[in-house]
Amino acid sequence: xxxxxxxxxxxxxxxxxxxxxxxxxxxxxxxxxxxxxxxxxxxxxxxxxxxxxxxxxxxxxxxxxxxxxxxxxxxxxxxxxxxxxxxxxxxxxxxxxxxxxxxxxxxxxxxxxxxxxxxxxxxxxxxxxxxxxxxxxxxxxxxxxxxxxxxxxxxxxxxxxxxxxxxxxxxxxxxxxxxxxxxxxxxxxxxxxxxxxxxxxxxxxxxxxxxxxxxxxxxxxxxxxxxxxxxxxxxxxxxxxxxxxxxxxxxxxxxxxxxxxxxxxxxxxxxxxxxxxxxxxxxxxxxxxxxxxxxxxxxxxxxxxxxxxxxxxxxxxxxxxxxxxxxxxxxxxxxxxxxxxxxxxxxxxxxxxxxxxxxxxxxxxxxxxxxxxxxxxxxxxxxxxxxxxxxxxxxxxxxxxxxxxxxxxxxxxxxxxxxxxxxxxxxxxxxxxxxxxxxxxxxxxxxxxxxxxxxxxx
Ligand code: NAD
Numbered sequence: 069x070x071x072x073x074x075x076x077x078x079x080x081x082x083x084x085x086x087x088x089x090x091x092x093x094x095x096x097x098x099x100x101x102x103x104x105x106x107x108x109x110x111x112x113x114x115x116x117x118x119x120x121x122x123x124x125x126x127x128x129x130x131x132x133x134x135x136x137x138x139x140x141x142x143x144x145x146x147x148x149x150x151x152x153x154x155x156x157x158x159x160x161x162x163x164x165x166x167x168x169x170x171x172x173x174x175x176x177x178x179x180x181x182x183x184x185x186x187x188x189x190x191x192x193x194x195x196x197x198x199x200x201x202x203x204x205x206x207x208x209x210x211x212x213x214x215x216x217x218x219x220x221x222x223x224x225x226x227x228x229x230x231x232x233x234x235x236x237x238x239x240x241x242x243x244x245x246x247x248x249x250x251x252x253x254x255x256x257x258x259x260x261x262x263x264x265x266x267x268x269x270x271x272x273x274x275x276x277x278x279x280x281x282x283x284x285x286x287x288x289x290x291x292x293x294x295x296x297x298x299x300x301x302x303x304x305x306x307x308x309x310x311x312x313x314x315x316x317x318x319x320x321x322x323x324x325x326x327x328x329x330x331x332x333x334x335x336x337x338x339x340x341x342x343x344x345x346x347x348x349x350x351x352x353x354x355x356x357x358x359x360x361x362x363x364x365x366x367x368x369x370x371x372x373x374x375x376x377x378x379x380x381x382x383x384x385x386x387x388x389x390x391x392x393x394x395x396x397x398x399x400x401x402x403x404x405x406x407x408x409x410x411x412x413x414x415x416x417x418x419x420x421x422x423x424x425x426x427x428x429x430x431x432x433x434x435x436x437x438x439x440x441x442x443x444x445x446x447x448x449x450x451x452x453x454x455x456x457x458x459x460x461x462x463x464x465x466x467x468x469x470x471x472x473x474x475x476x477x478x479x480x481x482x483x484x485x486x487x488x489x490x491x492x493x494x495x496x497x498x499x500x501x502x503x504x505x506x507x508x509x510x511x512x513x514x515x516x517x518x519x520x521x522x523x524x525x526x
Contacts, residue, residue, distance in 0.1 A: 099123045115189040125508030142169040148238040152230050164235045166214035169195035172518050176212030179253025184219040203511040205453040205488045207460040220255045236267040245281035252285040261286045281466035284459035293462035295477035301335025303454015304425050306485035320344035323397040328404030332425040337365035349395040354379030356392035402429035409434040424448035447504040457484045
């Protein structure tokens with residue numbers, strides 16, 4: 069499966085409105101902190117966009133200035149270049165990243181993205197979002213993210229194994245079960261996690277306990293947790309079940325469209341179908357399909373496994389990109405890459421709710437359109453927090469040498485998701501703001517409380 073990069077069309081810049089709501093006009097992304105820290109001036113820069121949303125929330129709750137600057141930049145930005153022998157005997161140089169955003173609440177935690185279009189600022193944004201997500205969902209982790217600039221679908225299994233093991237060696241002294249715990253993300257999978265755990269275990273053989281706890285999302289046969297593979301989709305569905313009633317939408321019979329049918333999209337689709345919802349349109353990098361009578365989410369997942377994407381799926385009509393966005397549904401789930409819902413897509417969407425399965429799928433300009441059109445957005449730091457939550461359970465199981473059954477995993481996950489949704493609802497009520505701002509406030513309140521007792525060294 070080859071992934072096309074998310075389109076990076078220039079989004080129109082909007083202005084600052086009342087705190088806590090997506091702003092209107094030409095200066096949405098301005099903030100004194102950006103000038104103080106010398107941020108890139110580009111309003112389409114993903115890092116500037118994500119931090120901008122957090123700063124709106126921080127202003128609204130009067131977060132102290134020192135916490136705004138601490139959270140606006142990652143603690144560590146690690147870049148490595150490493151050579152790997154290809155199957156034909158030639159060597160190629162690869163670039164890898166690990167960004168450690170914040171560890172005030174616990175070890176850095178976040179996925180590794182294997183994609184040909186990975187850049188430092190993307191990784192910084194994703195690491196930042198992990199800090200916010202872990203805080204909101206109440207797990208004892210900070211935020212990190214990493215990746216390798218590589219298209220995993222263009223390499224043999226043997227080449228990928230060498231790339232992954234060499235990358236692990238390059239960053240081994242920067243990660244650890246009690247310091248920084250990576251996981252899968254776009255383009256990486258349980259097999260890659262197993263190679264990382266094995267390489268790390270080999271390198272740390274002389275000391276250290278539970279070295280396999282250095283990474284989560286491992287295969288169940290090698291320290292992985294039951295329920296981890298579906299966890300992010302499960303969390304999206306748990307969030308919908310919690311939030312839909314107040315939006316007067318019944319999950320039974322509710323119509324859904326999904327952008328991206330990889331791990332997050334396909335599990336969200338399958339679990340929603342189990343709950344009585346109907347998946348009527350899906351798009352990925354291979355095309356778009358629709359069937360108003362419902363697409364069998366399980367059959368589509370099998371098709372994608374076999375053929376690498378939704379293209380060619382029988383029992384659905386092939387549609388074009390615009391038709392996909394215009395399909396009338398109750399819930400639209402973006403579960404592909406960042407910045408895919410820009411102004412034009414937001415104008416086309418014909419839904420009541422956007423449930424962000426992907427990280428940062430909606431640009432500020434896209435969000436402004438959605439708000440004007442009365443479309444509710446369930447923000448990613450709430451909606452897709454199920455993955456890191458079950459990663460936490462995997463880490464706990466590794467550390468305590470125990471294995472939980474699936475029922476326990478699902479039950480504990482549900483408890484975390486309901487609690488996080490409650491925090492968002494409370495913040496929205498208290499600050500009279502949108503759900504994204506409320507989610508950031510929920511996350512920032514916990515970070516603020518931790519910094520108040522910890523202080524900032526020295
Ligand atoms: P994945 O690689 O399994 O799937 C990505 C999907 O996006 C694929 O279906 C691919 O076809 C589609 N896609 C890529 N480029 C596209 C394009 N230009 N147009 C349409 N579709 C395109 O990745 P994933 O693990 O499902 O992650 C998806 C998103 O969810 C990412 O933003 C990731 O950071 C986020 N996320 C993942 C997890 C997790 O546990 N895997 C957890 C939290 C958040």
